[in-house]
Amino acid sequence: MNSEGLISRLMIGNSMFLETNKFIGDISLDKRKELKNGQNPYAIILTCSDSRITSEAIFSAGLGDLFVIRVAGNIVGPSEIASIEYAANVLGTKLLMVMGHTHCGAVNSAINGESCGHLAYVLDEIKEGIDDETDDKKASFKNVEHSINKLREKLYLTDRLEIVGGVYDIETGKVDFSI
Template sequence: MTQHNRYLNRRNALKLGGTTLMAAALQGFWPQPTPAIAATTQPSPETVLELLTTGNERFVAHHAQHPHTSIERMAELATGQHPIVTILSCADSRVPAELLFDLGLGDVFNVRVAGNIVTPEVLASIEYAVELLETPVLMILGHERCGAVTAAVQGQTVPGHIGDFIDEILPAVAQVKDQPGDAIDNAVRANVDRQIQVLLQQSDLIRKRKANGQVRVVGSRYDLDSGRVDLLA
C-alpha cells in the first residue's frame, strides 16, 4: 500500500461515517423558522454563520430552543460526528459555545483553552476538525473581561504553569498598549486576531481550505453582560 493510499484510508476512517452521517445530521437540523438545509448538501460557511447568529439571538432573547439534545440525537451520534463549526474558545466556565449559539450535541467541535490561544495541541485538534471533519466555519471566540488576558495586561505574577498561556497573549497586549479605550478589551480583540494569524501562519491545511473557500475563518467576541456574540472585523 502506498503512503498516499494509507493517508486516504486513515482520512476516511477518521471521518467516522462522513457522508451518511452528515446527511442524517443535517436532516431537519434547525428548529423553525430557520430554513432547512438540504440533507445531501454540506452547509456553506455563510449558512453556518447565519445559523450561529440566529441561535445567539435566541440565547440573548432568552428564547433558546435547545436543539439536538434528544435521546434520538444521542443515538444518531453514537457512531460518528459531523459538526458544522469548529470553535476555539476560552476555557472560562461562562463561555459554553453550545449555549451561546443555542446548539446541541454534535453541532460544535469544541477546542477550549485559557485565553483561546493556539498551542501545538490546539492546532492539531483544529486541523483534525477542519480537514477531516470538514467543518465549514472556524471561529476563534474571545470574551469580555477574560481572566487570562487581564493577567497579561496587568503583568500579574502567577504560580505554577499559569504563566505559560499568559506569555502567548503578551504580543497582543503589546500591539494595543497605546490605543485609547479599555486596555483589557482592546487586548481581548487583538488576541483573537493574533491567534487567527498564528493559525494561518502555522497550518498549511487551514490556509489551503480557506483559499479554496472550504472554510471561513472568523474572529468573535462574547459580551458577558448582554450574552451577545459579535463578529470582529
C-alpha cells in the same frame, strides 16, 4: 452550506439564545442515537475555558453541532492546532471561529503582568498579541486577531477552512462577530 451560511447559523443561534435566555440545543435521546456512528460538526469554536462561556448555549447548538476547543485566553498552541486540523481535515468542518470574551481573566493577568507557574506560557502568548494595550475589551479583540494570525500561519490545509473571530460579552450574552 457555504461559509456565509455557517456564520449565519452561528449568528441566528446567538440571537435565539438572547431571545430565550435558555439552552435550546438538541440533546435528546433521538439525537444521541443519530450521532452514535459519527459526527459532522458545522463549526469549530476555539474559546476560553472561562466558566461563564458555554458555546453550545451561546449558539443554541445541540449535540454534534460544534467542535469546541477551550483553553485559557483562547490561545493557539500545538494541541489547539492539532485539534483544529483534526476537525477540519478528518471531520470536514469548514468554519472556525476564535471567540474571546469580555472581562477575560487571562487577558487581564497579561495586562497586569501577573504570572505564576505554567500560566506564564498562556500569558506570554497573550502579551505577544496585545502589545501595550491596557483596555481589557480592546485587548480581547487584539488577542483574538493574534490567535487567528497564528492559525493562518501554522495550520495545515487552511485553504479548506474559513476562519473568523468574535468576542462574547459575558453580561449581555451577545457575540460581536466583527473580527
